[in-house]
Amino acid sequence: MVHLPRRRGWEIPDSSATPEAAFVDRRDFLKLVGLAGAGLAVGAGLTRAARALAAAAPAVAAPGAARSIYPARRNPAFVLDRPLTGEQVAATYNNFYEFTEQKDAVARLVGKFEPRPWRIEIAGMVETPRQVDVGYLIRSLPVEERLYRHRCVEAWAMAVPWTGIPMREFVKWAKPTSSARFVRMVSFLRPDEAPNQKTATWYPWPYYEGLRLEEAMNDLTLLAVGIYGHDLPKQHGAPIRLVTPWKYGFKSIKSIVRFEFTDRQPKTFWNDVAAKEYDFLANVNPKVPHPRWSQATERMIGSDERRPTLPYNGYGQWAAGLYDKG
Ligand SMILES: Nc1nc2c(c(=O)[nH]1)N[C@H]1C(S)=C(S)[C@@H](COP(=O)(O)O)O[C@H]1N2
Numbered sequence: 001m002v003h004l005p006r007r008r009g010w011e012i013p014d015s016s017a018t019p020e021a022a023f024v025d026r027r028d029f030l031k032l033v034g035l036a037g038a039g040l041a042v043g044a045g046l047t048r049a050a051r052a053l054a055a056a057a058p059a060v061a062a063p064g065a066a067r068s069i070y071p072a073r074r075n076p077a078f079v080l081d082r083p084l085t086g087e088q089v090a091a092t093y094n095n096f097y098e099f100t101e102q103k104d105a106v107a108r109l110v111g112k113f114e115p116r117p118w119r120i121e122i123a124g125m126v127e128t129p130r131q132v133d134v135g136y137l138i139r140s141l142p143v144e145e146r147l148y149r150h151r152c153v154e155a156w157a158m159a160v161p162w163t164g165i166p167m168r169e170f171v172k173w174a175k176p177t178s179s180a181r182f183v184r185m186v187s188f189l190r191p192d193e194a195p196n197q198k199t200a201t202w203y204p205w206p207y208y209e210g211l212r213l214e215e216a217m218n219d220l221t222l223l224a225v226g227i228y229g230h231d232l233p234k235q236h237g238a239p240i241r242l243v244t245p246w247k248y249g250f251k252s253i254k255s256i257v258r259f260e261f262t263d264r265q266p267k268t269f270w271n272d273v274a275a276k277e278y279d280f281l282a283n284v285n286p287k288v289p290h291p292r293w294s295q296a297t298e299r300m301i302g303s304d305e306r307r308p309t310l311p312y313n314g315y316g317q318w319a320a321g322l323y324d325k326g
């Protein structure tokens, strides 16, 4: 953990920001000051502490080298009823429309996307609006591994090991005021790094989503920072994305830059694009067909096995109670 000698360009000229915004994790710091891989090449203007840190750094700062969170403790409460999807299968079949609508091409088009360093804004109805680096959240909040099924509204599914922060812990840390009822989340807007943000101008970029506060606080809800025991690859939504396994996959917004607490139900990207096809709650339900296809069964990617779709994607034990009042 390093106190940076001075503010960098991406840091906030916002007086409401709290001091932890000035911290980034060590490998991000090395990257910022251009020392990763340079070992002892110390630039002018660094503090003595920063020089000492640079001297102590390995010649090449390996990804994840700083205070690794892996392997994270696996939460035994969540067990799978089917085999895990292969890592390469999951990493080459992605929905990430900022890059392309072609699932098998996302992994090839994320090259220019730079998910570190990554500033996150916490805004709206909170005690203190703040901006932090994602590394700060990962260091400050508990992380664990969970084996979850993931069900896309398009009727394909996978089963993967996520590593992440239980969102309830994040919400408690963010301290929403008593008026907050929802949390709105927004992805990045970087047309120079994400080619489809430049070409597919009919979409309302950046991608945005939202949850009721009780949904965000549910035991299931995870802010994933890793998958298969390492940091998220870019195509899975690096460096931090939502995971709500009882909902269709479009709710699980990738590469989040902003969390905004609000008293009004937020608009969502897919609901704005096609309101009749994608509702706000988007809870998995085999009995409610999509207007253009059935949701009764799903296809596991990799094996192509067909499975019956389960209500709440099999997570009713945790999620059903959220909707007792509708
Ligand atoms: N920012 C952003 N988040 C997104 C999407 C997207 O296009 N952009 N697609 C969603 C959809 S439809 C699904 S099914 C999941 C896919 O996650 P995966 O590629 O990690 O399996 O991400 C969701 N999150």
Ligand SMILES: [Mo]
Pocket (backbone or CB within 6 Å): 095, 151, 152, 153, 154, 248, 249, 250
């Ligand atoms: Mo999806």
